[in-house]
Amino acid sequence: MNTQGHVFKYPDNVDTDVIIPARYLNTADAQELAKHCMEDIDASFVSRVQPGDIVVAGWNFGCGSSREHAPLVIKACGTGCVIAKSFARIFYRNAINIGLPILECEEAADEIQPGDQVRVDFDTGVITDVTTGKTYQAAPFPEFIQNIIKKGGLLASLKEM
Amino acid sequence: MGMTMTQKILAAHAGLDQVVPGQLISAKLDIVLGNDITTPVAINEFTKNGFTEVFDKDRIAIVLDHFVPNKDIKAAQQSKQCREFSCQHCISHFYDVGKMGIEHALLPEQGIVTAGDCIIGADSHTCTYGALGAFSTGVGSTDMAAGMATGTAWFKVPAAIRFHLSGRLPKNCSGKDVILTIIGMIGVDGALYKSMEFTGPGVASLSMDDRLCICNMAIEAGAKNGIFPVDHVTMAYMEGRCKRQPVIFTADEDASYEKTVEIDLSKIVPTVACPHLPENTRPAAELGNIKIDQVVIGSCTNGRMEDMEAAYRTLKGQTVAPGVRCIIIPATMAIYRECVERGYVTAFIDAGAVVSTPTCGPCLGGYMGILAQGERCIATTNRNFVGRMGHVDSEVYLASPATAAASALTGCITTPKEV
Numbered sequence: 001m002n003t004q005g006h007v008f009k010y011p012d013n014v015d016t017d018v019i020i021p022a023r024y025l026n027t028a029d030a031q032e033l034a035k036h037c038m039e040d041i042d043a044s045f046v047s048r049v050q051p052g053d054i055v056v057a058g059w060n061f062g063c064g065s066s067r068e069h070a071p072l073v074i075k076a077c078g079t080g081c082v083i084a085k086s087f088a089r090i091f092y093r094n095a096i097n098i099g100l101p102i103l104e105c106e107e108a109a110d111e112i113q114p115g116d117q118v119r120v121d122f123d124t125g126v127i128t129d130v131t132t133g134k135t136y137q138a139a140p141f142p143e144f145i146q147n148i149i150k151k152g153g154l155l156a157s158l159k160e161m
Numbered sequence: 162m163g164m165t166m167t168q169k170i171l172a173a174h175a176g177l178d179q180v181v182p183g184q185l186i187s188a189k190l191d192i193v194l195g196n197d198i199t200t201p202v203a204i205n206e207f208t209k210n211g212f213t214e215v216f217d218k219d220r221i222a223i224v225l226d227h228f229v230p231n232k233d234i235k236a237a238q239q240s241k242q243c244r245e246f247s248c249q250h251c252i253s254h255f256y257d258v259g260k261m262g263i264e265h266a267l268l269p270e271q272g273i274v275t276a277g278d279c280i281i282g283a284d285s286h287t288c289t290y291g292a293l294g295a296f297s298t299g300v301g302s303t304d305m306a307a308g309m310a311t312g313t314a315w316f317k318v319p320a321a322i323r324f325h326l327s328g329r330l331p332k333n334c335s336g337k338d339v340i341l342t343i344i345g346m347i348g349v350d351g352a353l354y355k356s357m358e359f360t361g362p363g364v365a366s367l368s369m370d371d372r373l374c375i376c377n378m379a380i381e382a383g384a385k386n387g388i389f390p391v392d393h394v395t396m397a398y399m400e401g402r403c404k405r406q407p408v409i410f411t412a413d414e415d416a417s418y419e420k421t422v423e424i425d426l427s428k429i430v431p432t433v434a435c436p437h438l439p440e441n442t443r444p445a446a447e448l449g450n451i452k453i454d455q456v457v458i459g460s461c462t463n464g465r466m467e468d469m470e471a472a473y474r475t476l477k478g479q480t481v482a483p484g485v486r487c488i489i490i491p492a493t494m495a496i497y498r499e500c501v502e503r504g505y506v507t508a509f510i511d512a513g514a515v516v517s518t519p520t521c522g523p524c525l526g527g528y529m530g531i532l533a534q535g536e537r538c539i540a541t542t543n544r545n546f547v548g549r550m551g552h553v554d555s556e557v558y559l560a561s562p563a564t565a566a567a568s569a570l571t572g573c574i575t576t577p578k579e580v
Contacts (some may be wrong), residue, residue, distance in 0.1 A: 022315035060350040065502035068301035094301035
C-alpha cells in the first residue's frame with residue numbers, strides 16, 4: 001500500500017483541539033466535522049488538501065483530548081498519512097484503531113519541507129521525498145499492531161477472534 | 162525484576178505473574194467509561210461491527226457531562242443516542258441530567274471505581290482514578306466500543322517515572338500547583354507513554370481532592386497514567402463508598418523507574434500555566450499585571466468540594482472586580498447541593514459570581530463561558546491550547562482555585578496570599 005501527495009507541515013505539540021475544535025463536537029459525522037479539520041492552526045488546510053496528501057509534524061502530534069474525531073477528520077479530508085517525530089499515545093491508538101496510516105520518523109519530519117511531493121510505502125516504511133530525491137526509513141510497527149492494521153481496524157480484528 | 166504499582170495491576174488483570182515495560186498484553190477491564198461526545202462514536206462502531214450485547218452492564222459507565230443540559234439540537238441528539246443505548250443495554254451506571262456530574266469527579270464520588278481496578282475511559286482525563294490506586298487510562302471511542310463488547314483492552318506495559326514527594330504544601334497551594342509545577346519541569350511530553358508514580362512521605366499530607374487533581378493532569382505531561390499508593394487517606398475515602406472491594410497493590414522494593422524526580426512540597430508556590438501549553442508555567446507572583454476578563458472555577462480538574470471551599474474562603478464577603486465575569490461550576494450534583502447547604506452559592510452570588518449546574522462547558526470551549534477575540538481567562542481547567550475556550554485569539558491561564566478566586570477580586574492574575 002502506498003500514498004503520494006503534497007506535504008502540509010506543522011510544529012511540535014499539535015493538539016486535538018486545533019485538529020478539530022470541541023465547539024464542533026456536537027456531531028459525530030466525520031464528513032461534516034472534516035470541514036473544520038485543522039481550522040484553528042491552518043484555516044486554509046481544508047480548501048487546499050487533496051486526496052493522498054501528507055501531514056508532517058514534530059513531536060507529540062495529537063496531544064490533549066482523547067477525541068477519536070481527530071484522526072477521523074484527518075482521514076475524512078483525504079489525508080493519506082501523518083508523519084511525525086512522535087505521537088501522543090491516545091492519538092496513536094486511535095489512528096491505528098480507525099485505520100489512519102501514521103509513521104514515526106524524526107529525520108523525515110525535520111527535513112521534508114511544506115509543499116514537497118512525498119511518497120510513502122506502508123509495507124516497508126520507506127518515505128521518499130520525490131522533490132529532493134531523499135529517502136527515509138520509518139520505525140516499523142510491532143507485529144501485534146500490524147495485525148490490527150491488516151484486518152482493517154480494532155473491531156474488525158476482534159470479530160475474527 | 163521488581164514491578165511498579167502500575168505493572169502489578171496490569172499483570173494481575175492479564176493473568177500473568179510478571180510483565181516488563183514494552184510487553185503487549187490483553188487485560189480484563191473493571192470499568193469502561195464514555196461521555197456524551199465520545200460514546201456516540203463508540204455506539205456507532207459497536208453497532209456497525211455487529212455487536213449486540215455488552216460484556217457486563219454493571220461495568221460500563223456512561224456519563225452525559227460535556228454539553229448538558231444540552232447546549233443545542235445536535236448535542237441533544239447525541240445525548241439521546243447515549244440514553245437510548247444505555248436503556249437498551251440496562252447500563253447500571255448511566256448518569257443523566259439531575260444525577261450527572263463531570264465524569265472524573267462523579268465516578269470516584271459514587272464509588273464506581275476503586276483501588277486495584279483496571280479502567281479505560283473514552284476521555285483523556287480518565288487517568289484521574291490513579292488517585293485511588295487504580296490503573297486508569299484514556300482511550301478513544303473505538304477502544305471504548307471494543308471494551309464494551311469484550312471487557313478487555315490491549316496495552317503496552319509502560320515504563321515509569323517516580324515522583325518522590327516530601328514535605329508539606331504551603332497553605333496557599335494545592336494539588337493543582339503541584340501538577341503544574343511538575344508539567345513545567347518535564348514538559349507536555351515529558352512522560353509520554355509512561356506511568357507517573359507518586360511516592361514518598363509527602364503523599365500522606367495530600368488530600369484525596371489534591372491527589373485526584375494531580376492524577377487528572379498526568380495526561381498533560383503525555384503520561385499513560387498517574388498513580389498514588391493506597392494509604393489511610395485513600396482507605397478513609399473509599400470506606401462505605403466503593404461498590405466493589407478495593408484491592409491494594411504496592412510497588413516492589415526493587416521496581417525499576419526510568420528516573421526519579423524529587424519534589425519538596427514545602428517549596429511549591431502558586432503556579433500558573435501561561436498560553437498556549439500547560440508546560441508554560443510561571444510562579445503567579447512573577448507574572449506582573451496581567452488583566453483578565455473571565456474566571457472559571459470548575460472542571461474535572463478542580464470542581465471538587467475543596468476547590469469550592471477555596472473559592473468560598475476568598476470570595477466570601479468580597480466583590481468580583483468590575484469587568485470580570487466569574488463562573489463557578491461545582492463538578493457533581495452532590496457538590497452542588499453541598500455548596501447550596503453550606504451557603505456557598507449565596508456567597509458566590511453576593512460576590513457577583515454565577516454558579517452553573519455541573520458541566521464540562523467552557524473548559525473545552527463548549528458553552529457557558531466562551532471567550533471572544535482578544536479576551537483572557539484564568540481557569541482552574543486543564544488545557545490552555547489555542548482556541549480551547551473560544552476564539553482562536555483568546556487566552557487561557559491555568560491555575561488553582563485559590564489563585565483563580567484571588568484573581569477574580571483584583572481583575573488581574575494574583576497570588577492567593579496577596580488578597
